[in-house]
């Protein structure tokens with residue numbers, strides 16, 4: 134079977150959409166850091182549609198931070214890959230052409246810096262996961278205790294971390310009189326533009342105060358909310374791509390029909406016509422971010438820890454159990470109550486759609502994938518709405534329940550179907566394995582910067598979390614979760 138590549142485009146079946154623009158005549162305008170499935174299902178597709186609609190030099194140089202293989206594979210396929218959308222009907226394949234070529238930051242930092250310093254590059258987008266920036270949320274600056282930040286700050290050799298690379302490239306552009314690029318963070322973090330901006334300025338100031346000031350005055354970092362449920366690729370994805378396109382594609386990915394991107398429109402050096410892909414440009418992205426982080430991602434984390442503790446491999450398996458679905462519904466209701474009013478959003482419909490999206494029988498999204506990095510996800514998904522609920526005297530139980538399940542999951546028991554995978558794993562495991570619920574709670578409280586102080590010191594919050602933890606010490610998780618749904622679901 135022939136490998137996907139530019140010379141295969143003419144021979145894919147007619148119902149497989151191919152790039153609607155002349156790839157050879159569109160130049161590069163974007164560098165993207167983080168070449169995972171999500172980028173390929175979301176921003177790269179939107180840019181593909183934008184170039185088909187309005188042309189422009191907006192092709193992407195895709196940078197994998199650590200994975201050399203993915204960059205090599207993408208180059209072997211001339212940057213092309215198959216995106217398969219799986220809704221209720223037959224799956225539909227499309228070949229995406231917006232990625233010009235790929236690099237790996239770990240092994241080709243110099244080439245990445247060269248690309249980032251190219252005047253043609255006007256935007257840098259990022260999907261490197263919450264922990265990928267090395268930013269300490271308590272201070273808003275970089276965390277020099279992290280090896281990659283310490284290494285890049287020391288300035289020995291080319292930088293390898295996201296912030297180190299971006300600052301080095303901005304310094305180069307400043308020295309050469311080239312306008313800076315716009316940095317567009319596409320990770321699930323609240324106020325993600327300001328978050329990245331804080332990291333860039335702090336890192337720069339630690340090396341060169343004037344550079345820090347220049348970045349503060351000149352670099353735009355609009356916030357954005359991104360949404361598309363995209364599981365990791367499996368061998369079945371590749372088989373399906375082969376069946377639909379007739380070509381071998383080692384980078385094929387599958388995703389759901391739903392897609393959303395809300396962006397603050399602040400691009401001093403221009404941007405693609407992303408409107409053509411349905412992107413919403415908003416003056417204030419914060420309400421959209423809150424809605425998505427608290428409703429989708431918050432209930433996703435609840436589903437992930439229920440699934441991990443009950444041995445349910447996929448999100449859809451959790452949703453197949455009416456008792457568990459009731460708990461997801463309860464969580465959505467409590468999280469929704471913490472949102473600001475959104476006159477142009479039908480939140481009831483959004484919630485109903487979420488349930489349908491989670492139930493999608495054709496999407497094999499592993500609970501274990503979502504359960505990873507809980508210490509990076511819980512603050513914005515669970516603790517922030519819990520704090521708002523506490524202040525407004527609204528129900529805390531759903532958030533306390535999700536928190537207790539996460540803590541229990543952190544025990545990393547051998548019998549668990551999915552192991553703890555978290556940058557603070559050792560710390561979390563030790564805390565979760567304390568002898569009594571009170572001791573466990575006290576240890577978690579101590580983990581710096583995670584729980585808002587006001588929440589941690591609330592007696593109501595404490596009582597709710599402890600009550601679930603106490604149940605979990607006495608009975609199997611399955612019984613505790615079932616009892617919760619019978620009592621409160």
Ligand code: CS2
Nearest residue numbers: 359360361362430433502503
């Ligand atoms: C998920 C997200 O892995 C996770 O933590 O909650 O990746 C989720 O699938 C996306 O944000 C959906 O847009």
